[in-house]
Amino acid sequence: MDFQTLYQELAQSTEMIRALLAGISQEEAQIRPAADSWSILEVVCHLYDEEREDFREHLDFIISTSLNTGLHRQNEEWHRIDPQGWVTERKYNERDLAEMQKMFFEERAKSLEWLQSIRSADLEITYTSEFGSVTAGEMFACWVAHDNLHIRQFVELRRKHIERMAGSYDVLQYAGDW
Numbered sequence: 031m032d033f034q035t036l037y038q039e040l041a042q043s044t045e046m047i048r049a050l051l052a053g054i055s056q057e058e059a060q061i062r063p064a065a066d067s068w069s070i071l072e073v074v075c076h077l078y079d080e081e082r083e084d085f086r087e088h089l090d091f092i093i094s095t096s097l098n099t100g101l102h103r104q105n106e107e108w109h110r111i112d113p114q115g116w117v118t119e120r121k122y123n124e125r126d127l128a129e130m131q132k133m134f135f136e137e138r139a140k141s142l143e144w145l146q147s148i149r150s151a152d153l154e155i156t157y158t159s160e161f162g163s164v165t166a167g168e169m170f171a172c173w174v175a176h177d178n179l180h181i182r183q184f185v186e187l188r189r190k191h192i193e194r195m196a197g198s199y200d201v202l203q204y205a206g207d208w
């Protein structure tokens with residue numbers, strides 16, 4: 031695993047997310063295209079919580095296990111997360127979009143700074159739990175892949191917005207197959 035490549039991917043995905051959120055109103059951000067899907071606002075809140083409570087913390091935990099130098103660990107044990115449950119439990123869709131964007135991008139900046147401080151860490155360090163084993167490099171790669179998953183989700187949500195705006199016009203076929 032190449033640390034610098036993963037770092038660059040995470041930094042670039044941050045800017046893609048920023049661009050995909052540009053111009054989205056609070057009202058638009060709260061629309062769920064289907065009952066079982068997330069709104070843009072819920073995705074932003076999810077990214078914020080994952081930034082603080084999952085990827086950075088768990089990567090630090092893996093690296094710190096061998097170095098005994100945890101920077102962001104909240105617990106001595108690998109803690110469980112509940113991303114699906116948090117959507118309703120933490121009332122994501124009732125939050126303020128501008129505030130949540132600000133909070134996410136602040137946390138991401140902290141993450142990117144922290145990552146630079148561990149750039150020489152051994153990414154082959156492995157943590158084994160009841161769920162299996164994961165290396166620091168795998169956790170970092172999952173963090174980058176997670177961003178890509180939600181970038182795709184933002185694109186799909188923005189497409190739904192265009193479809194709503196187009197209304198009864200059946201012109202979107204001209205744009206190409208979706």
